[in-house]
Amino acid sequence: MWTASCVRLCSVLTALGTSTRVHWLPSVRGISAAQIDEEVAKLLELKARLGGDDGKHQFGTRDYNPKQMAIREKVFNTIVSCFKRHGAETIDTPVFELKVGLPSFSSGTEAVASRPSNTEETLTGKYGEDSKLIYDLKDQGGELLSLRYDLTVPFARYLAMNKITNIKRYHIAKVYRRDNPAMTRGRYREFYQCDFDIAGQYDAMIPDAECLKIVYEILSELELGDFCIKVNDRRILDGMFAVCGVPDDKFRTICSTVDKLDKMPWEEVKREMVNEKGLSEEAADQIGEYVSMKGETSTPDAGGSSQRGETEASDAHTAQNPVGGMDLAEKLLQDPKMCQSKQACAGLSDIKLLFSYLQLFQVTDKVVFDLSLARGLDYYTGVIYEAVLSQAGVAPAANEAPNGTSAEESVSVGSVAGGGRYDGLVGMFDPKGRKVPCVGVSIGIERIFSIMEQKAAASAERVRTTEVQVMVASAQKNLLEEKLRLISELWNAGIKAEVMYKKNPKLLSQLQHCEESGIPLVAILGEQELKDGVVKLRVVATREEVDISRADLISEIKKRTSEA
């Protein structure tokens, strides 16, 4: 019923609005004021039910008000300048792509479900849900189109269409999921993804290390509190499963169980492996020993791993030993069982190499080699990583998790970045099967927005929504022309300036506007100032006033407002 009324209203809104920049008023005149009042009343009722002015829409999207936009701009600037510092280019792709012919592939789960396995039920259950996550455009004749679900499809298509074998690109854009919006938890159907990827055939672990350096720089600069970057390698996981006696056809399903270790204690995970997945008690215990190893943990112990759930929060702190990761990798290379797996050895040597580079980048204090990290295993071919904030407090924005997984697969509640190496994908699109190895990271930007917004709300200082440096004001009446002449000079000199759109505003209201919108300076004109060829420059914070000659005004304002 809300929808109905809102649809009708929006039809009117659109009717009027669309015509606003188009030619015909009749469309507007075609609607009676009474009709509009009625529809508006419905909208306001609807709005009330939706919970007021937070700009959230019942259909899982939201408006961003100027304050939110200011925070977003700040976050984007930090992230983009980091990407640019590392020499990345950017591309853009359309918001819709040709429609998915086989929705079964939209999330891959159906393919999983179609595999004969004891997990079929769970996954088919998921499948029905996930295929609904894609927004299709209505067939209005012509092509069948869908809104993009992530930024990786377009990236893959772009590389394939243009035969690009080398690129370091970032892409920040909105993606769409017909997910159940949980707006209170920061989950929306329209949300930003923020991807950085390095494609190209290079020497081992150098780009991988740079991706981790980038995560470290961004999370540090955004001051989100202490964090921890977990690192693992899918080859190590596969090798580990092999030496622990997990049957090949169970690798994937056992892995998704391991993946739950950051949500449930070892006992439950083991129970699932043995009772649900039919793994042997012994295999499970061996896995338990390995996955409990991380950072500088010296000896695996089931007891320790059983407390994993509780000790989770302290991950970031257990990683202070800068060579912990390398030690563990070395230790595992000596491990009589592990070293039986060529795959595992390859992965472990690369982990050692990676950590040696990370030491040069001086980021090892936050990086933990964690054998329980299994994210993206089914897709990634090498190193995988995920950044987690140590402090809780922020509601999980599940569908905005770094890898864009939806609530169900959200890897870690505090996860704010993640990625890894995927060498196989692009090659599959090349007619000659030429491979383009890729490693990338996705920043959980929406989660970060929520945190920044909460911090802003908590902090005393006002978030400015404009960058105005000076307000051109007058003490007496009939000075509008003088003010306009002055502000034009300021604008032409590149100064951000405002003047009230009133002929004779009260000085008080002009000063109040400065207080409210955080404008630091006021340039006050009065008869006397005009006679003396000066401007009274007032510092809003201190109320100090000083006469500046017109000739010096611009340099004085620049001096006083330069961030340097």
Next chain:
Amino acid sequence: MWTASCVRLCSVLTALGTSTRVHWLPSVRGISAAQIDEEVAKLLELKARLGGDDGKHQFGTRDYNPKQMAIREKVFNTIVSCFKRHGAETIDTPVFELKVGLPSFSSGTEAVASRPSNTEETLTGKYGEDSKLIYDLKDQGGELLSLRYDLTVPFARYLAMNKITNIKRYHIAKVYRRDNPAMTRGRYREFYQCDFDIAGQYDAMIPDAECLKIVYEILSELELGDFCIKVNDRRILDGMFAVCGVPDDKFRTICSTVDKLDKMPWEEVKREMVNEKGLSEEAADQIGEYVSMKGETSTPDAGGSSQRGETEASDAHTAQNPVGGMDLAEKLLQDPKMCQSKQACAGLSDIKLLFSYLQLFQVTDKVVFDLSLARGLDYYTGVIYEAVLSQAGVAPAANEAPNGTSAEESVSVGSVAGGGRYDGLVGMFDPKGRKVPCVGVSIGIERIFSIMEQKAAASAERVRTTEVQVMVASAQKNLLEEKLRLISELWNAGIKAEVMYKKNPKLLSQLQHCEESGIPLVAILGEQELKDGVVKLRVVATREEVDISRADLISEIKKRTSEA
């Protein structure tokens, strides 16, 4: 057939791509390499037919490559910093809004068609076409949604929902039209709009003058060549029609004929008025006299106006007299016929006031008071304006015209900005009918992109797609670790730096990379430099090399790469 193959391919692309950041590889494994090869072959064939690597898609959208993105970023920076200089905030709204219940209103034309008038046929002809321009989302259960058609609907809805009575906001975002893509002419189904609007009850013409100042600043800074901003007022047009004896019910249709004066000579326009619209010969001639008046034109003359078509190009130059507009307004206020219309007088006095403010802003050299400008008349309530580039040369991007009108209504081929005052709209959404007067301008950003891209293509200098300041290179082998240590120092100091992802790249290939991507400096490490605690800093352009001590390197790089 292209579509078919492309749909199938993209289903595969999406299948694989979507799973890249989600958990399941099986979706990838579910497709045989052969299948993919086949589909890829089809894509490449399709791509060939579509004309290669320009990133244009058959379905009316396109990818933006790094070079195009670099140009876009430059244009956006210029425009946004102008908006910020004038104290604007920004908002964002979802890409889709609740679906239009009454597509008849989507463009307003049906309402026009429904008016009993001898133009019905023409307009109903249009109607069928225009209602198709809105992209609907498929009804997948839940709300009926459509992709936004412009940014004004969302703005109006936003003000209404949040009871905002004062805001100066800009909004740059993509909008969607199921228009016939004419990509060669720069017309796409997905394109940017770039709107700046001032909402609030203020004293006459002050915000209006600022909008014109903004257009002047932006077009000047973008160096698009000479331009002309035509100004008129719908009250003057209505008054003029009244005093010329146009029946009230013919105002609108006669106006749309006047609107054609920049496309066809007066004779044809008059013929349409008289033969098609049934206006009297006398009324038409009187209109002819008035609409031929602009800038400092001293005496209306039918002969002159008949050559209007040919003299069009010189508009910008016929506007050199800074008070031409004011003179004409004054002259018309004295005009015995015109002064009979209260409306016209009000409009003319405001034009005088506007020009007095424009003189203070020193922009009158490009502003022409042109009685033939009729754009947006049906919607606007006061001042209207449109900026036109004097030099032709760029293919018209019709559906990206400033006001987002589609090809059919494109006002002027060279139009790059336009807008006006619309005091009636927002009030229609308020339950109590409270008015929020608005004046705004829309920059024809896609047109400007095309021009900038053409200029870039024509000019010798390379468009840089990264901002890298220095390449960390080595002359000898086995210096990767030293290079990584150095580049980490540079990154931490905020320097934009790159290093090759190779253990032992050739110095030549490192220097070539700098040449190709326009990196100005190379920091070269060698055994000797390491011994001496220096870095050899090479200027790529001049090949000059100088040893800099490690301690001074960062400041030296900053000094040499500062734009100041």
